[in-house]
Amino acid sequence: MDILKDIAASLMAGDDKKIxxxxxxxxxMKMPTTxxxxxxxxxxxxxxxxxxxxxxxxxxxxxLSARAMAAAVExxxxxxxxxxVPSRGKVVLGSIQGDLHDIGxxxxxxxxxxxxxxxxxxxxDVPAEKFIETALEEDASVxxxxxxxxxxxxxxxxxxxxxxxxGLSGKIKVLVGGAPLTEEFAQSIGADGYAYDxxxxxxxxxxxxxxA
Amino acid sequence: MRPTIRxxxxxxxxxxxxxxxxxxxTLGVTIHNQEVLSLLGDHGAExxxxxxxxRLTDEIxxxxxxxxxxxxxxxxxxxxxxxxxxxxxxxxxPGSAAVNVMDSAxxxxxxxxxxxxxxxxxxxxxxxxxxxxSTAFIPADVAESLQDSYRLFLSLLFxxxxxxxxxxxxxxxxxxxxQQIVRGSAEELKEKPLTMISVCPTAPFKWTEAAxxxxxxxxxxxxxxxxxxxxxxxxxxxxxxxGSLIQHTAETLSGIVISQTVNPGTPVVYGGxxxxxxxxxxxxPMGAVETMMIDCGYVEIGKFLNLPTQTYTAMSDAKLLxxxxxxxxGMGAALGALAGANSISGPGILDFINTLSLEKLVVDNExxxxxxxxxxxxxxxxxxxxxxxxxxxxxxxxxIIADHTRKHLRDEIAxxxxxxxxxxxxxxxxxxxxxxxxxxxxxxxxxxLEAEPTRLDKGxxxxxxxxxxRAALSAGMDALPQRDA
Numbered sequence: 001m002d003i004l005k006d007i008a009a010s011l012m013a014g015d016d017k018k019i020x021x022x023x024x025x026x027x028x029m030k031m032p033t034t035x036x037x038x039x040x041x042x043x044x045x046x047x048x049x050x051x052x053x054x055x056x057x058x059x060x061x062x063x064l065s066a067r068a069m070a071a072a073v074e075x076x077x078x079x080x081x082x083x084x085v086p087s088r089g090k091v092v093l094g095s096i097q098g099d100l101h102d103i104g105x106x107x108x109x110x111x112x113x114x115x116x117x118x119x120x121x122x123x124x125d126v127p128a129e130k131f132i133e134t135a136l137e138e139d140a141s142v143x144x145x146x147x148x149x150x151x152x153x154x155x156x157x158x159x160x161x162x163x164x165x166x167g168l169s170g171k172i173k174v175l176v177g178g179a180p181l182t183e184e185f186a187q188s189i190g191a192d193g194y195a196y197d198x199x200x201x202x203x204x205x206x207x208x209x210x211x212a
Numbered sequence: 213m214r215p216t217i218r219x220x221x222x223x224x225x226x227x228x229x230x231x232x233x234x235x236x237x238t239l240g241v242t243i244h245n246q247e248v249l250s251l252l253g254d255h256g257a258e259x260x261x262x263x264x265x266x267r268l269t270d271e272i273x274x275x276x277x278x279x280x281x282x283x284x285x286x287x288x289x290x291x292x293x294x295x296x297x298x299x300x301x302x303x304x305x306p307g308s309a310a311v312n313v314m315d316s317a318x319x320x321x322x323x324x325x326x327x328x329x330x331x332x333x334x335x336x337x338x339x340x341x342x343x344x345x346s347t348a349f350i351p352a353d354v355a356e357s358l359q360d361s362y363r364l365f366l367s368l369l370f371x372x373x374x375x376x377x378x379x380x381x382x383x384x385x386x387x388x389x390x391q392q393i394v395r396g397s398a399e400e401l402k403e404k405p406l407t408m409i410s411v412c413p414t415a416p417f418k419w420t421e422a423a424x425x426x427x428x429x430x431x432x433x434x435x436x437x438x439x440x441x442x443x444x445x446x447x448x449x450x451x452x453x454x455g456s457l458i459q460h461t462a463e464t465l466s467g468i469v470i471s472q473t474v475n476p477g478t479p480v481v482y483g484g485x486x487x488x489x490x491x492x493x494x495x496x497p498m499g500a501v502e503t504m505m506i507d508c509g510y511v512e513i514g515k516f517l518n519l520p521t522q523t524y525t526a527m528s529d530a531k532l533l534x535x536x537x538x539x540x541x542g543m544g545a546a547l548g549a550l551a552g553a554n555s556i557s558g559p560g561i562l563d564f565i566n567t568l569s570l571e572k573l574v575v576d577n578e579x580x581x582x583x584x585x586x587x588x589x590x591x592x593x594x595x596x597x598x599x600x601x602x603x604x605x606x607x608x609x610x611x612i613i614a615d616h617t618r619k620h621l622r623d624e625i626a627x628x629x630x631x632x633x634x635x636x637x638x639x640x641x642x643x644x645x646x647x648x649x650x651x652x653x654x655x656x657x658x659x660x661l662e663a664e665p666t667r668l669d670k671g672x673x674x675x676x677x678x679x680x681x682r683a684a685l686s687a688g689m690d691a692l693p694q695r696d697a
Contacts, residue, residue, distance in 0.1 A: 060618050064613055196639055
């Protein structure tokens with residue numbers, strides 16, 4: 001359908017005004033909501049993701065596409081709720097206790113929101129308990145923990161341990177990241193995932209919530 | 213403001229030029245060409261036909277400098293303007309006339325073939341920051357007497373960019389004919405130059421029979437010439453930078469006098485390929501910092517004389533695409549460009565101009581791109597007043613999708629291609645932990661594969677082939693090598 005191609009094109013161009021008009025038009029045409037979502041929006045976003053991986057699109061353009069995606073989803077929301085289509089997921093984010101750095105973590109938050117996830121940002125110097133309590137309160141399935149210092153890295157294990165202690169393994173997944181981290185470190189503390197940069201964090205969250 | 217670099221003040225430049233002119237008046241120049249000598253004699257130079265020597269006068273030098281154009285343009289095979297050699301405009305050209313090509317598969321330097329040359333020409337077509345082809349290396353699978361014209365022939369058939377080339381024989385007629393076929397006539401070629409020919413004096417103060425004949429032929433056909441004086445400091449030139457510059461100036465001025473006396477107004481470029489002489493290894497390092505200083509120095513002198521300039525800086529003496537290759541090429545490209553040389557030769561070259569590497573050419577293309585960004589300098593772009601932008605920053609906590617960022621991102625930041633690794637370690641590892649050489653090698657394959665065939669008229673292509681085949685027959689070859697690479 002041409003309208004779905006138009007929606008995908010507007011999404012790739014990051015045009016949040018045009019896409020709203022087109023989504024409304026598709027709804028008026030009685031097009032199934034999941035079709036608009038899957039064959040228009042997500043199809044467009046997949047191209048954006050592919051171009052980003054090939055260095056053909058940069059973060060600002062990806063985020064603009066994401067903003068257009070959010071605007072389109074906002075229009076579809078009442079229909080998605082009515083049809084009981086599940087949300088993309090919620091992520092609790094923060095820099096680990098003792099760590100006052102937040103630039104990388106903020107970029108992850110921006111990218112996740114851009115990809116349609118809800119983000120609860122706890123800021124810096126966040127104790128393990130706070131991550132878990134917030135995840136339970138907010139019904140978030142992923143906790144993203146950031147660290148820039150080798151001295152605060154060991155504290156990340158507290159979050160993983162706490163998830164296990166409270167019997168939340170599998171229900172709350174822990175994703176770790178930060179400049180000094182490695183995949184090996186993430187595995188050694190038993191984290192569910194490791195992201196090497198903000199774009200990679202989005203891919204990892206998608207995998208963890210089962211929406212890859 | 214365009215950033216520039218200067219090594220000489222006007223007073224020193226004037227002293228160097230005065231000294232060079234004095235050498236031309238007193239010691240003179242040897243020119244192994246009776247026709248050129250007679251012509252110079254007709255214009256007031258003191259000549260001795262028996263020793264093939266001339267002493268130039270101030271009048272003949274001044275007249276030459278007066279008629280030499282301060283700018284000219286080059287046009288591609290399709291007739292579109294690609295170069296404007298004026299002011300501080302900078303264009304990069306691959307280094308030229310290497311005897312070896314770096315074999316991508318084995319990593320060894322070897323004699324090049326027609327197939328190598330075609331790959332090279334196709335590659336240059338896809339390199340954004342390289343404005344011209346050069347006849348970069350010499351295919352060894354044709355008769356020696358044809359090697360100069362044959363390179364040009366392949367260049368004109370497989371890439372549309374104009375060609376910086378040279379002749380090592382007196383057979384200028386083939387080189388001229390090939391160009392006239394592309395343009396359609398001698399008049400059109402004069403109107404829209406397609407090539408620039410490098411012609412080299414021999415140190416000290418000598419023009420060989422072939423070189424002086426080339427100057428004569430180029431001038432008569434209004435084909436632009438770049439003079440490539442090559443003082444070797446400490447061996448075939450004084451060891452000092454200033455002494456080498458005096459020699460370079462005298463040799464280059466004598467070339468200008470020959471061209472302008474033959475055909476006043478013929479386009480010329482104040483170029484060169486000097487080097488220091490490394491007495492430890494008996495080599496002529498093009499990547500030495502002093503070599504680059506001589507280059508920048510003569511570019512300043514050329515500009516002082518109000519002439520277009522060329523320099524041979526963006527290259528390396530390393531044997532492989534390694535750290536030395538990067539540092540020497542990067543430094544040379546930046547210095548040459550900051551000095552404002554109009555044509556900078558060298559990308560792709562290794563090993564004292566003996567070897568051309570296609571992989572290095574891909575990497576050097578990135579160096580050229582970064583250099584162009586450097587030349588744009590620092591300029592305000594909607595930065596005043598800054599308060600609204602910082603208010604937005606404070607409000608949104610970042611500027612990553614701000615209008616200001618999106619509007620100026622690509623003007624302010626020149627994002628290089630895949631050969632320059634800027635991924636973090638994990639992403640680099642995920643992409644196979646490849647070296648710059650490996651990425652460059654895949655880029656060579658990709659660009660050669662994606663190269664579009666030339667849009668040159670099929671009839672003209674057939675005429676080029678016919679002309680070259682005729683030359684091959686005269687040179688004793690039964691046929692030209694296959695061109696199906």
